[in-house]
Amino acid sequence: MSLSASPLDVSPVIPVVVIDDPATAVPLARALLAGGVAIIEVTLRTPRALDAVAAIAAEVPEIALGVGSVLTAAHVDQALAVGADFLVSPGTSPALRDRLLAAPVPVLPGVATVSEVLTALDHGWTELKFFPAGPAGGPSYLAAIGGPVPQVRFCPTGGVTPANLRDYLTVPSVPAVGGTWLTPRSLIEAKDWGGVTALATAAVTSANAARAPRP
Numbered sequence: 658m659s660l661s662a663s664p665l666d667v668s669p670v671i672p673v674v675v676i677d678d679p680a681t682a683v684p685l686a687r688a689l690l691a692g693g694v695a696i697i698e699v700t701l702r703t704p705r706a707l708d709a710v711a712a713i714a715a716e717v718p719e720i721a722l723g724v725g726s727v728l729t730a731a732h733v734d735q736a737l738a739v740g741a742d743f744l745v746s747p748g749t750s751p752a753l754r755d756r757l758l759a760a761p762v763p764v765l766p767g768v769a770t771v772s773e774v775l776t777a778l779d780h781g782w783t784e785l786k787f788f789p790a791g792p793a794g795g796p797s798y799l800a801a802i803g804g805p806v807p808q809v810r811f812c813p814t815g816g817v818t819p820a821n822l823r824d825y826l827t828v829p830s831v832p833a834v835g836g837t838w839l840t841p842r843s844l845i846e847a848k849d850w851g852g853v854t855a856l857a858t859a860a861v862t863s864a865n866a867a868r869a870p871r872p
């Protein structure tokens with residue numbers, strides 16, 4: 658589908674998924690939907706990732722379909738060609754930045770410092786991935802770098818867990834958090850779709866309880 662809202666407003670949790678077998682992509686996406694998570698970020702970390710994206714685009718159009726671990730301009734083109742609704746990168750190079758700026762879908766470029774936030778603002782980007790969230794400094798660091806730029810919203814990923822997602826979501830500039838904990842490889846390999854749905858349901862419940870009231 659094409660997104661009518663920012664990817665940061667679809668769900669307070671964004672599953673960052675690693676798919677080895679494209680045949681698991683559609684049931685995985687449906688399991689997330691069943692748990693109340695209407696968004697998925699498929700990372701370009703496996704040889705068949707683009708096939709997985711294409712399968713979801715064709716068969717689960719109701720889920721907001723992101724492509725993550727976008728590292729190059731070529732990745733942008735490949736992701737758009739198979740139906741990505743939004744793109745996520747852990748950082749930017751000049752070539753990647755230029756292609757992301759030209760992309761006809763929302764993008765969440767990765768940042769980890771104040772200067773990177775300001776550079777992103779220069780490009781007109783106000784919705785950013787904060788990566789790697791835990792090693793970079795965690796919720797208190799993110800709250801601090803967000804202070805001078807209240808117009809920016811962040812999706813922290815990298816080290817977000819059920820135990821700390823509340824700490825991130827109470828930061829006013831954080832509408833959503835992302836991570837791989839929602840879709841463990843073990844559950845995907847076991848085709849334990851009920852297990853994925855249970856993790857999604859628990860995460861949404863926990864996230865909604867944690868989120869600060871938003872304007």
Ligand code: 3PG
Binds near residue numbers: 725788814815838
């Ligand atoms: C990402 O690309 O967003 C992160 O690698 C996810 O990190 P996690 O495995 O700690 O959730």
